[in-house]
Amino acid sequence: MNAKTLFAVLSFSSVLVGCTNDNPSTLMDDTPMMGLTTYNQNVKPIIDNNCVVCHAAVPKNGAPMSLVTYEQVKQAVLNRGLLTRISLENGNGSLMPSGGPRMPQATIDIIIKWEKEGLLEQ
Template identity: 80%
Template sequence: MNTKKLYTALALAITLVSCTNDNPTTLMDDSTMVGLTTYTKNVKSIIDNNCVVCHAAVPKNGAPMPLVTYDQVKEAVLNRGLTTRISLQNGNGLLMPSGGPRMPQATIDIILKWQKEGLIEN
């Protein structure tokens, strides 16, 4: 066997052996690698850039409530259908932001991930 084949075989053997005894307590989950989604770090800027035009401290254009604070946004997700309204398709009269266009799916996914991870503030 030539040297190149020997090194290739050795590398393959090491790879196979090293992956057969994973200890679950030492493995990282996805949240440690990419971090949890939080209101302050990930969601606030989305709300500020897309919602606060109408959902200001004093709501405008018929908006029923402000979305200025963490508590207000959390309440809107839990009890006012915020994630449903932002997930509707263009052309649906209930889509938010009002009048569209729909936010990019990647942006909506950040808010959905925040909800899934427990609506963490900081």
């Protein structure tokens, strides 16, 4: 192997190895949220980024319901145990998102705060 190829392989490898120890909990801004938590401002982005892959308008991968509207997410919190499912520990077969990893606690806390403040839409 020539020197240029070896250098390129080592450089690429060091980049990959340098990123393997990122802790998801340290990647979140865990500054307490100020003001009221609303679905549109705070919760919808979480659902869209973590749940809609399976809980789409037409649910996929065995998901039992859609989570694309405010009312659907509200009902999932009130009647379908959404907070319990996202709060389970890694390795629990019922953890959502399915297959894990568990969302950072700061993200889960936003949804908990939303419920405590009355599940406001806007």
